[in-house]
Amino acid sequence: MPGRRYNLLIRLTRQHPLDPLSRLLSLYPLRTALNVRCHFAAPWRIELPDAEAGCAPYHLLVAGSASLELPDGSRAPLQAGDAVLFPHGGSHRLRAGDGEPSPARKIHGSHLAVETNDGTGPASDILCGELRFGPESVPLLRTLPDVVLVRTAGEPALASLRALIALLQQEADQERAGTAAVLAQLSSALFALLLRGWLEQSGTPGLLAVLAEPRLQAALHAMLAEPERPWTLDQLAALCHMSRATFVRAFRQTAGTPPAEVLTQLRMAQAARLLAQGRLAAGQIGEQVGYQSEAAFNRVFKRHHGVGPGEYRRTARQA
Incomplete structure (x- = not known):
């Protein structure tokens, strides 16, 4: 019987070949961070300047709606389930409601900073973070547009990304042992799922x-x-x-x-x-x-x- 155990060992330890996207992403290591959760009631505004080189901010709209505004004047409506990434760190604004935005104030939790305001309009829930790339990632980033917007609502093929966003929200709500580590690991998976979703929704040329x-x-x-x-x-x-x-x-x-x-x-x-x-x-x-x-x-x-x-x-x- 030793031969059979040996054959079983070979089958169990043999590595499956990586699919092309996984292999490609393995060439471009990155660090991730989920920085803040925003519980805002309209009117509200999030405004970010140009990020430093290699920093790609992202926003996950967990609940509510918002408008994405870019420096060139273009706008895009956002709804719950949308994920937006800025691969080149470009400045941008997210907002909801008319009039002067209600000032934000921070509530520091043990795992994730939370911002809220005293608005009286419809509420929105946004998770904000960033991906940090090394200089070796420049060729990959060049293939991406200034804004990667993935809409998961009503898209069965994007169920994994939608589930990841929901899990990030669930973990951010908790104060349990290991929450910080779980959030970090989930954030690491976000880039791969965002890219996969974007590839399935866009026809942009590139690698x-x-x-x-x-x-x-x-x-x-x-x-x-x-x-x-x-x-x-x-x-x-x-x-x-x-x-x-x-x-x-x-x-x-x-x-x-x-x-x-x-x-x-x-x-x-x-x-x-x-x-x-x-x-x-x-x-x-x-x-x-x-x-x-x-x-x-x-x-x-x-x-x-x-x-x-x-x-x-x-x-x-x-x-």
């Missing part, structure tokens, strides 16, 4: 758009799984069961950039992550992401990140 295009997923999955391989257009096209010309045309239309540029982006993201970990020399990292020449690796890395591998590693250590 992430390839994930939403079934015809191209095999090629992106291959590049994510083995970025060090010298992938050719013929090989990638064959994985997608397309001719080379059809594949290149479809990829450009979806991503807005050729496959070779996407492969380079993925390689540089992986290289940045390895440099931040600090375990391998730059030349070794270059080889792991497909460059036999350290000079060529250094040149491409600097073009993508603005600094060479050595300076990038030093900056990452100080962060």
Whole structure:
């Protein structure tokens, strides 16, 4: 019977391959924070200036309604279940009701700060937080618009995001052991669910758009799984069961950039992550992401990140 136990052990310990979105997000580590919960009655206003580089504020409208206002004068109505993220940290305003907003005051709980006011109009409940990205995430953030708005109401496919928002609300209501840790972990899952929801609702070109295009997923999955391989257009096209010309045309239309540029982006993201970990020399990292020449690796890395591998590693250590 030892053989059977051994086979069972293999089956139990074998790791399932990551799906393309999970693998992509693993290249871009981030820190999360749920900062404040706002219990406001109209009229009220939340106004945020431009955030510092790498900081992406978000708001989750748990109950009530609001209006999102941007510096260019554009507006969007928000309702319960909506989630809005500002990947580039742009200034914005959330408000409800007419007239001068009722002043907000803070009520400090043990786990999460709460703000309220003395308005007399319809009530709204908003969870506000932020995602913080390192410099290696710049290529990913470039593919995102200034505002990522996901509406979960009446969308069965977004049940997971809707449930996460409800769970964040439930935990924020409690003063139980471990609440702070639970809120932190739930906030970490928020970005992945927001991206997945946004991909399903938008047709915006970019690297992430390839994930939403079934015809191209095999090629992106291959590049994510083995970025060090010298992938050719013929090989990638064959994985997608397309001719080379059809594949290149479809990829450009979806991503807005050729496959070779996407492969380079993925390689540089992986290289940045390895440099931040600090375990391998730059030349070794270059080889792991497909460059036999350290000079060529250094040149491409600097073009993508603005600094060479050595300076990038030093900056990452100080962060």
